[in-house]
Amino acid sequence: MQDSAIKAVLGPTNTGKTHLAIERMCGHSSGCMGFPLRLLAREVYDRVRAIKGDANVALITGEERIEPPNARYMCCTVEAMPRDGAGAAFVGLDEVQLAADRERGHIFTDRLLNTRGREETMLLGSATVEPLVRELVPKAEISDRPRFSTLTHIGPRKLSRLPPRSAIVAFSAEQVYTVAEMLRRFRGGAAVVMGALSPDTRNKQVELFQNGEVDYIVATDAIGMGLNLDVTHVAFAGLSKFDGQRMRRLLPAEMAQIAGRAGRHQRDGTFGTLGGQNRGSATPEFTEEEVYAIEEHRFAPLTHLFWREPEPRFDSLGTLIADLEASPNDPVLRLAPEAIDLATLKRLAEEPLGQTIRGPGNVRRFWEACSLPDFRQRGPDVHARFVARLWQDLRGGYLGADYVAARISELDNMSGDIDTLQGRIAAIRSWAYICQRPDWVLARDEMASRARAVEAKLSDALHARLTERFVNRRTAILMKSLGENPDLLPIELAEDGAVSVEGEPMGTIEGLRFTVDPSARHEDRRMLLAAAEKALPRLLGEKAEALAASGLEDLEIARGELRWNGQQLAKLEQRDGTVTPLLQPAPEVKALPEGPRTKLLAALEAWLAAKLEPLAPLEKMHHASANPEAGSQARALLLNLIAGHGYISREKGGIEHLPKEMRPFLRKIGVTFGALDIFSPLLVKPAPRQLLHALGVDRRPLQEAMLPVIPGGKKLPSGYRPAGDQAIRIDLAEKILRAAHETRAKAQAKDRRRKFVLDLALPVSIGLEENNAIRLLGVAGFRVQRAKPLAEGQFGPPRPDRWEWRPSRRKQQRAAPARPREGSAFAGLADLLS
Numbered sequence: 001m002q003d004s005a006i007k008a009v010l011g012p013t014n015t016g017k018t019h020l021a022i023e024r025m026c027g028h029s030s031g032c033m034g035f036p037l038r039l040l041a042r043e044v045y046d047r048v049r050a051i052k053g054d055a056n057v058a059l060i061t062g063e064e065r066i067e068p069p070n071a072r073y074m075c076c077t078v079e080a081m082p083r084d085g086a087g088a089a090f091v092g093l094d095e096v097q098l099a100a101d102r103e104r105g106h107i108f109t110d111r112l113l114n115t116r117g118r119e120e121t122m123l124l125g126s127a128t129v130e131p132l133v134r135e136l137v138p139k140a141e142i143s144d145r146p147r148f149s150t151l152t153h154i155g156p157r158k159l160s161r162l163p164p165r166s167a168i169v170a171f172s173a174e175q176v177y178t179v180a181e182m183l184r185r186f187r188g189g190a191a192v193v194m195g196a197l198s199p200d201t202r203n204k205q206v207e208l209f210q211n212g213e214v215d216y217i218v219a220t221d222a223i224g225m226g227l228n229l230d231v232t233h234v235a236f237a238g239l240s241k242f243d244g245q246r247m248r249r250l251l252p253a254e255m256a257q258i259a260g261r262a263g264r265h266q267r268d269g270t271f272g273t274l275g276g277q278n279r280g281s282a283t284p285e286f287t288e289e290e291v292y293a294i295e296e297h298r299f300a301p302l303t304h305l306f307w308r309e310p311e312p313r314f315d316s317l318g319t320l321i322a323d324l325e326a327s328p329n330d331p332v333l334r335l336a337p338e339a340i341d342l343a344t345l346k347r348l349a350e351e352p353l354g355q356t357i358r359g360p361g362n363v364r365r366f367w368e369a370c371s372l373p374d375f376r377q378r379g380p381d382v383h384a385r386f387v388a389r390l391w392q393d394l395r396g397g398y399l400g401a402d403y404v405a406a407r408i409s410e411l412d413n414m415s416g417d418i419d420t421l422q423g424r425i426a427a428i429r430s431w432a433y434i435c436q437r438p439d440w441v442l443a444r445d446e447m448a449s450r451a452r453a454v455e456a457k458l459s460d461a462l463h464a465r466l467t468e469r470f471v472n473r474r475t476a477i478l479m480k481s482l483g484e485n486p487d488l489l490p491i492e493l494a495e496d497g498a499v500s501v502e503g504e505p506m507g508t509i510e511g512l513r514f515t516v517d518p519s520a521r522h523e524d525r526r527m528l529l530a531a532a533e534k535a536l537p538r539l540l541g542e543k544a545e546a547l548a549a550s551g552l553e554d555l556e557i558a559r560g561e562l563r564w565n566g567q568q569l570a571k572l573e574q575r576d577g578t579v580t581p582l583l584q585p586a587p588e589v590k591a592l593p594e595g596p597r598t599k600l601l602a603a604l605e606a607w608l609a610a611k612l613e614p615l616a617p618l619e620k621m622h623h624a625s626a627n628p629e630a631g632s633q634a635r636a637l638l639l640n641l642i643a644g645h646g647y648i649s650r651e652k653g654g655i656e657h658l659p660k661e662m663r664p665f666l667r668k669i670g671v672t673f674g675a676l677d678i679f680s681p682l683l684v685k686p687a688p689r690q691l692l693h694a695l696g697v698d699r700r701p702l703q704e705a706m707l708p709v710i711p712g713g714k715k716l717p718s719g720y721r722p723a724g725d726q727a728i729r730i731d732l733a734e735k736i737l738r739a740a741h742e743t744r745a746k747a748q749a750k751d752r753r754r755k756f757v758l759d760l761a762l763p764v765s766i767g768l769e770e771n772n773a774i775r776l777l778g779v780a781g782f783r784v785q786r787a788k789p790l791a792e793g794q795f796g797p798p799r800p801d802r803w804e805w806r807p808s809r810r811k812q813q814r815a816a817p818a819r820p821r822e823g824s825a826f827a828g829l830a831d832l833l834s
Contacts, residue, residue, distance in 0.1 A: 004116055004117055004118055004119050004120060004121060005119070005120045005121070005141065006116070006120075006121045006122075006123070006137060006139050006140045006141065007120065007121070007122050007123070007140065007141045007142075007143065008096075008122075008123040008124075008125075008130070008133050008137070008140045008141070008142045008143070009021070009122060009123070009124050009143055009144070009145060010123075010124075010125055010126060010127045010129065010130050010133070010142060010143075010144055011126075011127050011144040011145050011146075011147070011297070012126070012127070012147050012256060012260055012297040013147070013256070013257060013260025013261065014147050014148050014149060014260055014261075014263060014264055014269075015144075015145035015146065015147050015148065016145060016148065017094075017124045017125075017145065018044070018094060018124060020122075020145075021033065021092040021094070021122050021124055022044060022047060022048060024090060024092070024120065024122060025048070025073060025090045025092060026048065026051050026052065026073075027090075028088075028089040028090040028117075028119060028120065029072065029089050030072040030073065030086075030087075030088040030089045030090070031072070031073045031074070031088050031089065031090035031091070031092070031117070032073070032074040032076065032081065032082065032085045032086050032088040032090070032091050032092070032117070033074070033075055033076065033091070033092035033093075033094065034076050034077065034078040034081035034092070034093050034094065034111055034115075035075065035076070035077060035078065035094045035095070036077070036078060036094065036095045036098055036104075036108075037077070037222055038061040038062070038063070038064065038077050039193075039202055039222060040094070040222075041059060041061055041075045041076060041077050042059065042061075042075075042202075042203075044075045045057060045059040045066075045075035046203075048073055048075060052072075052073055054068065055068045055070060055071070056068065056070065056071055056072050056073060057071055057072075057073045057074075057075065058071035058073065058074045058075070059074075059075050059076075060074060060075070060076040060077075060080045060081075061076065061077045061080050062077060062079060062080055062373060062432075062433045062436065063429050063432035063433050063436065063451075063452070063455070064432065064436070064448075064452060065436050065448065072088075073088075074086060074088070078093070078098075078104070078107055078108055078111055079104070079107055081111060081115065082115075083110070083111070083114060083115060083310070084115065085115045085116060085117055087118065088117055088118065089117055089118045089119040089120070090117045090119060090120050090121075090122070091115055091116055091117035091120075091121045091122070092121075092122045092123075092124065093108070093111050093112060093115065093121075093122070093123050093124065094124045094125070095108075095124065095125050095126075096108060096112055096123045096124065096125035096129055096133070097125040097126040097128055097129040097253070097302065098125075099112055099129070099132075099305040099306065100129070100302045100304070100305055100306065101306070102243075102245075102306065102336070102337050103337075103339055103340075104339075105305060105306035105336060106306045106307050106308035106310075106336035106339075108305075109305045109306060109307045109333065110307075110308075110310040112133075112136065112137070112305075113136060113137070114310065123137075123140065126253055126257070126299070127144060127297070127299070127301075128253050128299050128300065128301050128302050129301075129302050129305075130142060130301065131301050131302070132301075132302055132304070132305055132332055135330075135332050136305075136330070136332065136333075147260075147297065148263075148264075148266055149263035149264070149266055149267055149268045149269055150263070150268045150269075150295075151259060151260065151262060151263055151268070151269050151270070151271060151294065151295055152268065152269070152270050152271075152295065153270070153271055153272060153286060153291045153294070153295060154233075154270045154271070154272045155272050155273070156272055156273045156274065156275030156276075156283045156284075156285065157233075157235060157272055157273075157274065157275060158274075158275050158276040159179075159182050159183060159274070159276070162216065162233065162235060162274075163232060163233050163270075164215040164216075164232075165215055165216075165230060165231055165232040165233070166215070166216050166217075166231065166232065166233040166234070166235055167216070167217045167218075167219060167223060167229065167231045167233070167234050167235070167261060167262070168183075168190075168216065168217070168218045168219075168234075168235045168236075168237055168274055169218075169219055169220070169221060169223060169234060169235070169236055169237060169258050170218065170219075170220065170237040170238065171220065171221060171237070171238050171240070171241035171242070172242075173194060173220075173422075175237055175238065176192060176194060176218050176219070176220060177192070177218075179218045179237055179274070179277075180192050180218045183216050183218065189214045189216075190214055190216040190217060190218050191205040191206065191208040191209040191214050191216070191217040191218070192205050192217070192218050192219070192463070193205055193206065193217060193218075193219040193220070193222070193223060194219070194220050194222075205217075206229065209229065209230075210229065210230060217229065217231070221241065221254075221258055223258065223261055229261060229264070230264060231261050231262050231263075231264065231269065232262060232263065232267065232269055232270065233262055233269065233270045233271065233272070234258060234259050234261055234262040234269070234270075234271045234272075235271070235272055235273060235274045236255075236258070236259075236271070236272070236273045236274065236284060237273075237274045237277065237284075238284050239255070239273070239284040239285075239286070240284075251299075252289075252290050252293040252294060252299055252300075253293075253299040253300075255286070255290060255294055256293065256294045256297065256299065259271035259294055271294070272286075273285060273286065303332075304332050304333065304334045305332065305333055305334070306333070306334055306335070306336040306337070307328040307330075307333040307334065307335065307336060308324055308335065308336040308339075308342075309323045309324055309326055312324050312367075314360040314361075314363040314364040314367070315360060315363070316358075316363060317345070317349045317354055317357055317363060317366070318349075320345070320363055320367060321342075321345060321346060321349065324342055324345075325342075340373070340374045340380060340383060341367075341370050341371045341372075342370075343380045343384075344370045344380060344383055344384045344387050345366075345367060345370040347380060347381075347384045348366075348370065348384055348387065348388055348391075351388075353388055353391070356395075362395075365394065365439075366391060368437070369387055369390055369391050369394060370387055372386075372387055372390065372430065372433060372434070373429075373430075373433060375426045375427070375429040375430045375433070376423070376426040376427060376430065377426065386430070390434070394440060398439070398440065398441060398442045399434070399440055399441045399442065400442060401441070401442045401443040401446070401447060404431065404434070404435065404441055404447045405447065405450065407431055408428070408431055408447070408450050408451055408454055411424045411427055411428045411431070411454055411458070412454045412457070414457060414458065414461040421458055421461055421462040422462065424458050425455060425458045425459060425462065428451055428454050428455045428458060429455060431451050432448065432451035432452060432455055435447040435448040435450075435451050436448055491506065491531065491532075491535040491536070491539065493509065493539045493543070496508075497509045497510060499514065499532075499536070499539075501531065505517045505519075506528050506531065506532070507520075507528060507532070509536075509539075509540070509543070510565065510566070510567055511564050511565055511566070511567025511568075511569070511588070512540055512543065512544060512564075512567065512569070512586075512588040512589060512592070513567055513588045514532050514536055514540075516528045516529060516532075537591070537592070537593055538593075540588075540591075540592060540596075541592055541593045541595070541596035542596070544589075544592050544596040544597065544599070544600045545595075545596045545599055545600070547564070547600060547603075548596075548599045548600045548602070548603035549603075552564075552603060552604070552607045555569075555604075555607055556694075557572070557608075557611065557691070557694040557695060558694055559694070559696060560572050560581075560694075560695060560696030562583070562604060562608070567586075567588075568586045569585070569586055569588075569589055569600075569604065570583045570584055570585050570586055570589065570601075570604060571583075571584040571586070572584075572608075572695055572696070574695070574696075574697060577622050577625075577626060578619065578622050579612060579615045579618050579619050579622065579697075580608070580609065580612060580619075581608075581695065583601060583604060583605060583608070585597070585601065589601070611691070612691065614682075614685070614687040614688040614691055615683075615688050615691055615692070616682075617646065617669070617670045617680040617682045617683050617688075618642065618645070618646055618680070618683060618688070620669040620670065621638050621641055621642050621646075621669060621671075621680070622642060624638055624665075624666075624669050625638040625639055625642065629665075630662070630665060631659070631662055633654075633657045633658045633659060633662060634658060634662045634665060634666060636654055636657065637653055637654060637655065637658055637666070637678070638666070640652065640653050640654060641653070641671065641678065641679075641680070645683070645692050645697060645698045645718065646679060646680045646683030646684065646688070646692075646719075647677055647678065647679030647680070647683065647684065647719065647730055648677065648678055648679070649676060649677050649678075649721075650673075650674070650675075650676060650677060650678060653678045655673070655678060670682060672731075672734065674730070674733075674734035674737065674738075675734060675737040675738070675741070675780045676721065676730075676733065676734070676737065676779060676780055677721065677730045677733070677734065679730055679731065679734075681731045683719075684706065684719040684729055684730055684731050685706060686704060686705055686706040689702060689703070689704075689706055689718055689719055690702065690704055692718070693718070698718050700715075700716075700717065700718040701715060701716070701717040701718065702717055702718060703717035703718075703719070703720070706719060706729060707729075707767075708728065708729055708732050708766050708767050709723075709726050709727070709728050709729075709732075709766060709767030709768055710726065710727050711725070711726060711727070712724065712725045712726050712727045713727070721733055723768055723772045723773070723775055723776035724769070724771055724772030724775040724776070725772060726767075726768060726769065726772045728766070728767075728768060728776065732766055733776060735762070735766075736762055736763045736766070736768075736773070736776065736777070737776075737777070737780045739762050740758055740777055740780070740782055740803075741805075743756060743757075743758055743759070744756050744758075744803070744805055754804045754805075755785065755802040755803065755804045756802070756803055756804070757800045757801070757802065757803065758777075758782070758784075758801075758803040760773050760774075763776070777803075781805050781806055781807035782803055782804070782805055783803065783804055783805075783806050784801050784802070784803050785801065785802040785803070785804070786801055787799035787800055787801050787802065
């Protein structure tokens with residue numbers, strides 16, 4: 001082993017690296033190769049089997065094991081690859097740059113450092129890993145191979161302009177099938193390759209493309225890991241993917257790995273993005289730097305690889321966890337982030353279950369159970385529960401064949417929707433993995449065969465279900481009806497707002513707005529909208545008339561709009577001289593036929609007029625402000641009250657200009673002249689304040705219940721004034737101040753003394769604290785003189801505090817500027833300004 005040759009063949013795609021490794025392996029008496037994907041392992045297995053024969057080649061993946069008794073060549077996924085290379089003369093490791101992957105990198109690093117062939121070891125991968133190979137494997141003979149063909153960027157292309165023999169790469173199952181369906185409609189169809197498909201289904205799909213039955217293939221980014229196809233152009237449906245933690249943009253090296261599938265052998269290839277996928281959304285574009293890097297195969301080298309202790313001690317769970325979390329000694333290695341197997345181990349070790357695991361054998365076996373991949377992708381909690389249940393069965397020995405057969409049989413069900421089938425495939429992959437373990441399941445070979453068969457059936461059923469789904473009966477109906485007589489399109493509207501045509505969903509109507517069925521494809525949306533434009537005016541008109549006659553119970557005013565079940569029917573535009581706003585119909589209402597539109601708007605106006613009844617006092621102010629008999633001073637005060645939405649402080653109201661003879665005129669329309677505020681008591685109630693806020697007229701904070709007293713603050717709700725560290729509603733503040741003035745008047749009528757006793761029971765009963773009540777009274781000119789406490793030795797009730805009223809003369813004088821001489825030009829100007 002120490003004298004075996006170690007060769008690293010690094011470089012871009014389409015350099016024949018994998019082909020070279022296969023030739024070298026077949027030239028040895030035995031060989032073992034590790035691949036990043038089971039699809040790639042299966043492809044190479046088929047190629048080597050064609051050369052060496054079925055009896056001499058084994059396929060070992062997490063979910064599948066084909067091991068002839070005398071097999072001398074092994075094609076494996078890296079995780080399933082024997083750490084010692086099974087003693088093979090040749091060992092190959094493909095895509096070694098994946099040692100920098102956060103989730104699986106530590107496994108690639110371990111194979112890179114430790115797995116060797118007796119005679120030859122070959123490392124294949126990107127040139128970005130070259131500095132790290134030199135550092136970690138100094139004996140390696142590094143060579144590069146030129147790309148057989150050139151790779152050229154040609155920019156975005158719509159589906160209608162994609163060249164034949166193109167591969168479209170997407171990064172989600174939904175996007176894969178969306179693109180495949182569009183190609184089926186416009187370009188005759190496409191093959192589909194995804195990790196969720198069984199190898200047999202994947203091979204059939206590839207044959208469709210390779211044989212020329214279809215000119216396009218749609219695949220996930222798995223196509224970048226060595227699947228060799230006769231592709232001339234690679235189109236990226238997106239440039240971002242979810243990497244297990246977040247959505248991120250692909251790195252240039254990852255882009256090149258995928259784009260490099262174009263131009264196999266001596267044929268040049270092109271790459272670009274797929275344009276025109278979604279109207280209104282930007283087409284993904286490569287930057288100039290990314291294009292240069294891909295075309296010239298120049299990428300930033302990797303700076304570190306991930307590592308985790310490959311041979312931990314199994315003395316106890318604590319020792320095992322400590323070893324798995326130990327940092328590497330080499331500076332170019334980084335401790336791998338916590339993967340799902342370690343997260344599961346740590347989670348279960350803290351539970352009572354972990355306390356029962358003793359001895360190296362049990363600890364090792366428990367770690368193997370925790371290493372079960374999370375095929376279902378449900379997160380650490382759910383996966384840990386599955387592993388815990390599995391361990392309950394494994395701790396006593398083997399899983400019984402009847403038990404495993406029952407679990408597999410539960411999943412042998414081809415019914416259900418797409419999500420259900422995908423969930424079953426993930427579950428059967430877990431059982432396929434379990435059945436591969438030689439020390440876990442009795443009758444292992446039979447159970448593994450059953451699991452593989454069910455997985456293949458589920459994959460085929462999933463593929464068939466997706467195909468059925470995208471042969472869209474709804475679209476066929478619409479295309480036929482729109483072409484013949486669209487006015488007779490049999491569209492129906494259900495009570496829940498669902499719109500359908502001959503039982504096929506078109507979308508929904510929320511309020512009076514039509515929303516296309518979210519599952520509709522991009523090209524279907526135009527037909528659905530065209531059909532809606534023809535048939536929906538009649539349906540929406542009937543709905544509008546029904547709404548107008550219904551009493552509009554679900555109608556509400558919010559943020560200056562009329563809303564029905566959350567949908568806008570009209571905007572409310574404020575007008576001078578009235579509280580009743582102008583209705584500005586929403587586009588959906590404007591699009592209604594004239595008759596239903598007129599009826600609906602009339603009903604909305606009638607509903608709005610009734611709803612605005614609590615604002616009648618404000619409406620009276622508007623009318624009075626336009627009355628010539630009111631006089632300029634009264635009109636000025638009314639305009640101030642209207643601007644204040646029903647109240648204003650005396651200081652800002654300009655009351656000093658109002659003749660006393662005009663006050664009865666204002667009191668008749670509900671204006672109260674308080675000690676501190678001028679207001680309409682009816683407008684500081686909850687209903688009018690809520691209405692003004694909903695109309696968007698009063699933008700100050702709202703206290704919906706208009707509680708008597710609330711905590712104070714810098715920005716008080718509408719209708720309140722400060723009182724110390726509390727705030728009180730202005731009408732109640734006036735009630736307190738009026739009671740104080742009445743008490744003062746009664747006291748002075750008896751003995752003409754300025755000082756009097758004031759009972760604070762009223763403000764305290766309203767909710768004001770005593771100190772805050774004193775501060776409120778102080779603003780109105782009331783001053784308190786605290787009573788002296790009783791002298792020592794005296795008994796009896798405490799003396800009451802004494803009050804007096806001393807309004808600030810200086811402040812009143814500042815607030816009342818001198819009136820210009822009557823009859824002068826300045827007096828006339830003052831009247832105009834007021």
